[in-house]
Amino acid sequence: MTTDLLKPYKLNNSIELQNRVMMAPLTRCMSDDNLVPTKAMVDYYARRADAGLIISEATIIRPDAQGYPNTPGLFTSEQIQGWKKVTDAVHEKGGKMFAQLWHVGRVAHPYFFDGGDVLAPSAIGVEGSVPRMRELTYQTPKAATIDEIKQLVADYAKAAENALEAGFDGVEIHGANGYLIDQFLHYAANTREDEYGQTPENMSRFALDVVDAVISSVGADKTALRLSPGAYFNMEEDSRDKAVFDFLLAALNERELAYVHGGIFDDSMRFASLDNQTTSEYLRAHYTGNLVGVGSYSFDTAKQAISDNKFDLIAIGRPFIANPDYIIKVTNDEELVAYDESMLSELV
Numbered sequence: 001m002t003t004d005l006l007k008p009y010k011l012n013n014s015i016e017l018q019n020r021v022m023m024a025p026l027t028r029c030m031s032d033d034n035l036v037p038t039k040a041m042v043d044y045y046a047r048r049a050d051a052g053l054i055i056s057e058a059t060i061i062r063p064d065a066q067g068y069p070n071t072p073g074l075f076t077s078e079q080i081q082g083w084k085k086v087t088d089a090v091h092e093k094g095g096k097m098f099a100q101l102w103h104v105g106r107v108a109h110p111y112f113f114d115g116g117d118v119l120a121p122s123a124i125g126v127e128g129s130v131p132r133m134r135e136l137t138y139q140t141p142k143a144a145t146i147d148e149i150k151q152l153v154a155d156y157a158k159a160a161e162n163a164l165e166a167g168f169d170g171v172e173i174h175g176a177n178g179y180l181i182d183q184f185l186h187y188a189a190n191t192r193e194d195e196y197g198q199t200p201e202n203m204s205r206f207a208l209d210v211v212d213a214v215i216s217s218v219g220a221d222k223t224a225l226r227l228s229p230g231a232y233f234n235m236e237e238d239s240r241d242k243a244v245f246d247f248l249l250a251a252l253n254e255r256e257l258a259y260v261h262g263g264i265f266d267d268s269m270r271f272a273s274l275d276n277q278t279t280s281e282y283l284r285a286h287y288t289g290n291l292v293g294v295g296s297y298s299f300d301t302a303k304q305a306i307s308d309n310k311f312d313l314i315a316i317g318r319p320f321i322a323n324p325d326y327i328i329k330v331t332n333d334e335e336l337v338a339y340d341e342s343m344l345s346e347l348v
């Protein structure tokens with residue numbers, strides 16, 4: 001059992017991973033001012049190419065998707081070319097990489113896109129300000145019109161197409177952590193009265209529209225989705241949310257995605273709204289495809305969780321920042337360097 005996580009894993013008929021340890025998506029805010037990946041980013045990702053699958057840091061699908069400084073994009077040819085250098089370097093070292101497609105919804109800031117509307121399901125803002133740029137306080141968003149929703153869906157699909165052009169092996173749609181898609185899925189952020197609100201089916205519609213558009217663009221084998229069924233970040237918990245995720249996951253079971261990935265920092269956290277289950281317990285009970293667990297796991301606790309069939313693959317975040325050679329270290333049973341927030345100031 002010791003080495004099972006380090007053996008190849010077939011995600012589906014077209015993608016085989018060299019092991020079951022994924023590098024979690026980790027925003028680093030270090031792309032250049034045109035949101036193009038830099039040489040330092042090429043080297044940073046290439047150093048981690050022995051992960052089973054690298055998920056890129058969240059990458060914005062269009063200008064008004066931005067809520068943090070210097071987060072990379074996938075909507076200009078310069079950005080596509082910049083990512084191509086990253087994926088080439090990862091492939092050269094035998095690795096595989098998905099792009100995480102991102103729109104932050106109500107925590108976007110017009111500072112980043114020269115004014116204009118902040119779009120969200122409903123005109124409900126959150127308190128606070130842009131991390132690293134505290135002077136930029138969050139605004140009350142505008143409820144997206146149906147036409148704007150259709151354009152957003154089309155822009156996710158276009159960004160997925162761009163990701164493949166940039167050499168990515170697939171895409172992970174960022175549906176977690178309180179950003180745009182997650183905002184549609186929770187009652188605290190979605191009070192719409194049209195076909196995108198009020199019922200589990202309607203509240204799941206935007207997520208499923210995006211999933212289906214991305215599948216049409218790149219195929220289900222290359223499409224994955226990250227979800228946070230428990231509200232924990234920029235979102236208030238509501239006992240009605242579970243029914244939305246019950247509906248959504250049943251619909252996803254029909255779609256044969258590459259995988260579904262939990263979005264949580266600590267998977268021992270239990271949510272009252274999920275019948276006191278953890279993120280992975282809840283997802284495992286409702287989703288039948290490949291499930292990626294995440295959230296404060298060590299290699300040993302991940303090994304145990306996978307051998308207990310709690311999920312199929314593990315995503316490792318902070319330890320991968322602290323240990324570019326994470327896979328070598330866990331293979332040789334060597335001690336890991338502890339993660340520290342100060343490590344975020346530099347790409348190593």
Ligand code: FNR
Pocket residue numbers: 024025026027028056057058100174176177226263264265266294295296297315316317318319344
């Ligand atoms: C994150 N996380 C994150 N999640 C995501 O879906 N997209 C992202 O871009 C980011 N960015 C990010 C940056 C930093 C600095 C941290 C620490 C975390 C969450 C991340 O993918 C993961 O879920 C958590 O870090 C929990 O896993 P670990 O770190 O306990 O293994």
